[in-house]
Amino acid sequence: MNNTNGELFKGRISAIHKNNYTIRYEGKDIPARLKGSFYDLMTDWFPVVGDYVSFEYNPIGDSLIVSVLECSGLLQRPDQAKTGVMQYMVANVDYTFIVTSLNEDYSYNRIARYVSVVLQGHSIPVVVLTKADLCSNYGRYIREVESISDKVRAHAISALYGIGVDELQEYMRPGITICLMGSSGSGKSTLLNAFAGEEIMRTSSVRESDSTGRHTTTYRQLIELNNGVSIIDTPGMREIGMANTQLGIDNTFSDIAKLEKQCKFSDCQHDTEPGCAVKAAIESGDLSVDRYILYKSLSSENTRNYAKKKEISKWAKAAKKIKRDSF
Numbered sequence: 001m002n003n004t005n006g007e008l009f010k011g012r013i014s015a016i017h018k019n020n021y022t023i024r025y026e027g028k029d030i031p032a033r034l035k036g037s038f039y040d041l042m043t044d045w046f047p048v049v050g051d052y053v054s055f056e057y058n059p060i061g062d063s064l065i066v067s068v069l070e071c072s073g074l075l076q077r078p079d080q081a082k083t084g085v086m087q088y089m090v091a092n093v094d095y096t097f098i099v100t101s102l103n104e105d106y107s108y109n110r111i112a113r114y115v116s117v118v119l120q121g122h123s124i125p126v127v128v129l130t131k132a133d134l135c136s137n138y139g140r141y142i143r144e145v146e147s148i149s150d151k152v153r154a155h156a157i158s159a160l161y162g163i164g165v166d167e168l169q170e171y172m173r174p175g176i177t178i179c180l181m182g183s184s185g186s187g188k189s190t191l192l193n194a195f196a197g198e199e200i201m202r203t204s205s206v207r208e209s210d211s212t213g214r215h216t217t218t219y220r221q222l223i224e225l226n227n228g229v230s231i232i233d234t235p236g237m238r239e240i241g242m243a244n245t246q247l248g249i250d251n252t253f254s255d256i257a258k259l260e261k262q263c264k265f266s267d268c269q270h271d272t273e274p275g276c277a278v279k280a281a282i283e284s285g286d287l288s289v290d291r292y293i294l295y296k297s298l299s300s301e302n303t304r305n306y307a308k309k310k311e312i313s314k315w316a317k318a319a320k321k322i323k324r325d326s327f
């Protein structure tokens with residue numbers, strides 16, 4: 001690759017640190033920054049890790065990212081300011097491994113949240129229950145996770161003892177991108193090292209007393225394995241809020257969403273109304289009350305946050321107008 005006169009190349013964003021980007025191109029990592037037009041246009045379509053971009057190559061300094069190419073498999077997370085706005089996190093992800101350790105990190109509710117976010121982003125959720133060596137009854141957890149949704153498969157592994165990691169090989173096909181999501185200390189880096197067969201990520205040591213991990217992963221990073229699989233490791237996330245995720249929630253609980261449409265009255269509150277399909281399913285044991293409550297609580301959290309987001313953008317517009325009018 002030579003220095004070019006505006007010639008464009010296609011690469012993939014492998015890391016982002018503040019305004020510094022790294023592009024993966026033909027096995028090399030190239031430092032890059034965004035072309036000024038990204039900022040001029042005030043676009044919120046800034047590249048994220050996993051995005052394919054076109055760029056102008058500069059062999060002696062930063063290359064210039066010109067545009068973001070079309071993508072699918074986009075994962076979002078709520079912004080840090082908790083304004084109900086979802087931010088893009090990673091792009092072009094085929095499978096998302098929801099990594100949860102089989103100790104107090106395990107949460108049915110949180111896994112359902114992750115699954116909704118993953119399905120909303122058109123990626124396929126796979127729950128990886130780590131540290132199976134610390135749990136005597138992991139079969140129960142696999143069944144419980146798979147009962148959340150028929151779109152979810154779960155595997156119990158111990159990367160430390162090499163148990164169950166082979167089961168995950170079925171997802172590892174050349175050209176596939178896998179994103180690892182999960183709390184800090186859940187074992188993402190250890191799993192990545194097991195896939196790579198060598199220590200490519202530093203792992204954090206868990207404090208013995210409370211088995212929480214210290215934060216080690218500082219930014220999202222795409223790593224290409226020798227088998228042609230790309231892995232994106234994300235920093236540990238404990239909370240995952242719902243906003244603009246209704247499609248993902250309905251997709252996760254598609255049987256419930258379908259049942260609600262079968263009630264006799266279209267505005268059925270599933271309370272005392274006759275011909276209520278939801279109540280009938282609960283009474284017959286086809287639908288568990290806990291799962292139904294979870295679906296309702298995620299949906300109402302989503303609606304609340306979405307309304308908040310609209311409210312905030314109304315304030316932001318009004319504030320901009322005041323500023324404009326005062327000049």
Ligand SMILES: Nc1nc2c(ncn2[C@@H]2O[C@H](COP(=O)(O)OP(=O)(O)OP(=O)(O)O)[C@@H](O)[C@H]2O)c(=O)[nH]1
Pocket residue numbers: 130131132133134157158159160161182183184185186187188189190191202203204205206213214215216217234235236
């Ligand atoms: N017992 C046991 N411990 C494990 C296993 N996998 C990982 N650990 C330990 O859990 C701790 C945290 O693992 P990491 O791989 O660093 O966790 P992480 O998810 O990458 O954490 P962040 O980088 O903070 O997001 C380390 O001390 C690992 O040795 C396992 O299968 N069994």
Ligand SMILES: [Zn+2]
Pocket residue numbers: 260263264268269270271273275276277278279
């Ligand atoms: Zn009903």
